[in-house]
Amino acid sequence: MYLESLKLLNFKNYDAQALELxxxxxxxxxxxxxxxxxxxxxxxxxxxxxxxxxxxxDRILVRHGEAFFxxxxxxKREEKRxxxxxxxxxxxxxxxxxxxxxxxxxxxxxxLLPVVIIAPNDTQLAMEGSxxxxxxxxxxxxxxxxKYLKNLLIYNKVLAQRNAYLKSTRxxxxxxxxxxxxxxxxPAEYISMKRKAFAAIFTPIFETAYRKISNDQEKVSLVYxxxxxxxxxxxxxxxxxxxxxxxxxxxxxxxKDDWDFRINTFPVKxxxxxxxxxxxxxxxxxxxxxxxxxxxxxxxxxxxxxxFDKLDNDRVKQLLTLLVQEDFGQVxxxxxxxxxxxxxxxxxxxxxxxFIVNRGQIIDNA
Amino acid sequence: MxxxxxxxxxxxxxxxxxxxxxxxxxxKIQFCKEGHNISDDDKCSICNNASRDKSTICIVESIRxxxxxxxxxxxxxxxxxxxxxxxxxxxIGPSDLNVSTLIERAGRAETKEIIMxxxxxxxxxxxxxxxxxxLQAHDVKVSTIARGVSFGGELQxxxxxxxxxxxxxxxxxxx
Numbered sequence: 001m002y003l004e005s006l007k008l009l010n011f012k013n014y015d016a017q018a019l020e021l022x023x024x025x026x027x028x029x030x031x032x033x034x035x036x037x038x039x040x041x042x043x044x045x046x047x048x049x050x051x052x053x054x055x056x057x058d059r060i061l062v063r064h065g066e067a068f069f070x071x072x073x074x075x076k077r078e079e080k081r082x083x084x085x086x087x088x089x090x091x092x093x094x095x096x097x098x099x100x101x102x103x104x105x106x107x108x109x110x111x112l113l114p115v116v117i118i119a120p121n122d123t124q125l126a127m128e129g130s131x132x133x134x135x136x137x138x139x140x141x142x143x144x145x146x147k148y149l150k151n152l153l154i155y156n157k158v159l160a161q162r163n164a165y166l167k168s169t170r171x172x173x174x175x176x177x178x179x180x181x182x183x184x185x186x187p188a189e190y191i192s193m194k195r196k197a198f199a200a201i202f203t204p205i206f207e208t209a210y211r212k213i214s215n216d217q218e219k220v221s222l223v224y225x226x227x228x229x230x231x232x233x234x235x236x237x238x239x240x241x242x243x244x245x246x247x248x249x250x251x252x253x254x255x256k257d258d259w260d261f262r263i264n265t266f267p268v269k270x271x272x273x274x275x276x277x278x279x280x281x282x283x284x285x286x287x288x289x290x291x292x293x294x295x296x297x298x299x300x301x302x303x304x305x306x307x308f309d310k311l312d313n314d315r316v317k318q319l320l321t322l323l324v325q326e327d328f329g330q331v332x333x334x335x336x337x338x339x340x341x342x343x344x345x346x347x348x349x350x351x352x353x354x355f356i357v358n359r360g361q362i363i364d365n366a
Numbered sequence: 367m368x369x370x371x372x373x374x375x376x377x378x379x380x381x382x383x384x385x386x387x388x389x390x391x392x393x394k395i396q397f398c399k400e401g402h403n404i405s406d407d408d409k410c411s412i413c414n415n416a417s418r419d420k421s422t423i424c425i426v427e428s429i430r431x432x433x434x435x436x437x438x439x440x441x442x443x444x445x446x447x448x449x450x451x452x453x454x455x456x457x458i459g460p461s462d463l464n465v466s467t468l469i470e471r472a473g474r475a476e477t478k479e480i481i482m483x484x485x486x487x488x489x490x491x492x493x494x495x496x497x498x499x500x501l502q503a504h505d506v507k508v509s510t511i512a513r514g515v516s517f518g519g520e521l522q523x524x525x526x527x528x529x530x531x532x533x534x535x536x537x538x539x540x541x
Contacts, residue, residue, distance in 0.1 A: 105525075150527070157488050164454035173460055176452065179495045183488070 001113065001298040002330035003043060004081075007072040010063040012038035013360040020364070021330075022353040023076070027341045028334045030357030036334035039357065040117065040303040043332065046073040046084045047115035047301065048139070049096050049106050058088050075113055077298060084113070107153060111143045114292040114300035118307055122281040126268045130258040137259070140288050141198050144295040148194050155187040159250055166248045181237045188254050192228040195257065199224035205290050210283035213318050220280065223260040227252065279315065282307075286322070299329025306334050308344070320347050400471065402447040402464050404429055412445060419443045421478040423471060425497065427451060431483060443481070446471065451484060451493040460496060468497070472504045479507040486513050512537075 002023040008014045013035045028036045037053060041061075044052035051061060062069045068089040075082045085097040096103050103109050124132050142149040162180035165172070203222050210220045227236060236252040237244075244251055261268040261280065268280055292300045302323075308316050323331065324347065331348075335341045345352050356363045373381050397403070398410035401423075405411065412418060412432075422443030426432055432445050448463045471477060480501060484490040498508050514532030515524045524532070 154488060158492075161452075161454055161489070161492065165459065168454045168457065168459055175499050176460055176492075176496055179492055179499070182495070183492060 001075060001077040001301070003046075003301065004074045004076050006042065006046075006074075007070075008039075008042055009070040009072075010066040011042050011069045011071055012061060012063060014038065015063065015360065017360075017362050019355065019362060020353075022351050023330055024350040025345065025348050025352035026330070026332045027345065027352065027354045028332070028357050028362075029336070029338050029341050029354065030334075031336060034357045035360050036357050037119075037305050039362070040305050040332055040334060042071050043073070043301065043303060044115055044117055045086055046071055046075075047113040048143075049086065049094065049109055052115075052117040052303070053119065053121075053305075058094055059091070062088060077113065082112070084109075107149050108146070110149055111146055111296075114143050114296045114298065115303065116285060116289040116292065116300050117303040117305065118282065118285045119303075119305040120307065120309075122285060123277055125281050125284060126261050126272070126277055130256075133259045134255070134257060136284070136288075137195060137198065140202075140291065141194055143292055145194060148191065151187040151190045155184060155191060155254065158183045158187070159253065159255060163249045166244060166250070172245060177241065181234065184237070184253060185233055188228065188233050191254050192226060192233075192257075195224060195226065195254070196229065199259075202287060202291060206283055206287035209286040209290065209322075210279065212322055213279045213283055213286075213315060214276075215318070218263050218276065219265075220283070221260075221262045221265070223262075224257070225260050226254065226257040228254060228257075275315075282315075282319065286319075293329075299327070301329060302331045304331065304333045306336070308333075308335055308340055309337070320344065324348055400467075401445045402449065402467070403432060403445060417442075420476050422481060423468075423477060423479075424481045424483050425468065426483050427485065435483065443479075448484075448493070451487070451489040452496060453489045453492075463493075465497070465500065469500055469504075472501050472506050477504075477506055479509065482508070482510045484510075 003021055004023070005018070005020050007016075007018045009016050028039055030036050041051050041053045044050075045061070050058070054060065068087060070085065070087040072083070072085050075084060083097075083099050085100075086094060087097075088094045094106070096106050096109050098109065098112070125136055138148075138152060142152070158180055162177070162184070165176065165180065199222070206222055207220060210218075233253060237250075240252045263272050263276055263280065266272075268277060272280060289300055289302060307319075333341070333344065335344075341354065345354070354365045356365050373384075394406050395404055396406070396408075398405040398413055399408050400413045401410065403410040403412060407414070419442045423446050424435065424441060424443055425446050425448055426435065427448055427450055429447060432447070435441050435445075446464065446468050448465075448468070450458050450463060452458060452460055452463065472480060482494045482497065484493055494510055501508055512535070514528060514535065515521060521529065
């Protein structure tokens with residue numbers, strides 16, 4: 001699967017731009033702040049219906065001073081053309097169209113076009129709170145299992161209602177709380193089961209990826225942590241009801257799950273060196289790529305945002321040989337250094353296109 | 367604005383007539399004591415209608431839903447307007463809905479069945495679940511309207527959730 005052509009209108013710092021892409025390797029070269037990452041983000045948006053870089057609302061993706069943005073991509077997937085359009089007009093919610101037909105539920109689009117983004121801020125996965133890690137796993141599992149995303153949306157909606165109710169009044173109706181508990185059970189059970197099964201297949205892939213990047217230097221581990229592995233959510237919610245009422249939020253459930261990252265049995269967050277940390281999260285992303293590849297049959301699109309700058313030459317080489325060895329799909333690379341990009345292009349030795357990005361202008365320089 | 371310009375072009379008398387009828391409407395129309403439907407009396411025309419079946423009560427969210435169900439001409443019972451569904455996010459808790467009058471009606475000897483005709487959403491489900499618990503103490507049958515593939519629709523275009531529901535809640539056919 002690959003992206004054949006891309007049109008941007010009022011997206012981030014771009015006014016109107018159109019690109020024809022290589023099915024294999026695409027390189028964007030330019031100085032900092034010229035809009036290289038924004039290009040990768042527009043591709044991520046067409047695949048996942050959201051930014052892969054920004055956590056905030058879609059509105060700030062609109063070019064400054066404009067009222068809307070529009071992205072238009074033609075993908076080739078299993079010999080068929082898929083025309084995906086994403087647009088936001090005014091304050092309205094986003095519209096995603098597949099071959100001119102708007103999705104009734106945007107979640108139905110997730111998984112059609114698998115994508116993995118590797119970026120410098122990936123280290124947040126290890127350093128920030130558990131929310132980052134849940135986001136990573138939710139996005140990975142959702143891309144390979146549509147039912148997972150559906151259950152997650154239901155769970156989050158019921159959870160939001162339960163929390164709003166806990167905050168709304170001091171005279172709580174116990175029977176209504178009990179009903180919210182009941183409504184959480186089925187989706188929570190499905191999500192918990194999937195996360196557990198996913199951890200079992202993900203971990204060995206991740207360990208292999210890490211070994212390749214680090215040349216077998218350390219032993220890494222990755223453990224899925226959830227109270228639901230040992231207790232029933234129904235019991236947990238009952239036990240914690242009084243506490244929830246005082247804190248005015250739900251303190252038990254799959255929204256508290258986490259993953260434990262370790263190198264040589266020590267927690268990554270506290271003990272890993274900068275290099276180890278980078279390798280660890282890089283291995284996570286490569287494992288995500290491998291796993292989606294296996295599950296979806298079609299190779300996912302790989303977005304590499306400015307990662308060569310932050311890795312030492314050895315690791316860059318390791319990573320590239322890893323990619324070249326495997327039967328990788330379409331790759332997008334951004335870099336500030338044109339010489340380095342030239343070396344990478346030589347190493348890959350495939351059909352490629354190079355673009356020069358300068359202040360929201362993209363020049364085809366193949 | 368359009369309405370204002372139009373009214374300015376009309377003769378004074380007809381505008382006066384128009385405004386008095388609007389005033390009258392707001393003054394005279396009240397809500398039915400029983401089912402909270404709109405009415406020009408204590409009780410609405412449906413509750414007052416002797417030919418309607420007093421043993422069933424259909425719970426709906428709003429007056430619009432009554433109009434929709436009346437249009438089907440398939441229902442001869444009474445109604446009860448809830449005034450929404452439970453959604454704390456929008457500030458609607460059980461006490462903001464017409465629940466106590468419903469419980470009181472359910473307790474009457476003449477009431478045999480309560481039909482829940484609420485939206486097929488998570489909030490609708492919460493409300494159905496909640497009301498059925500509240501009604502447990504009374505000797506009434508509680509049912510919900512069927513949910514599934516729409517009439518005239520095609521199976522291949524139905525989404526998984528709907529189709530799955532239709533299959534698990536299938537109806538015996540024939541004998």
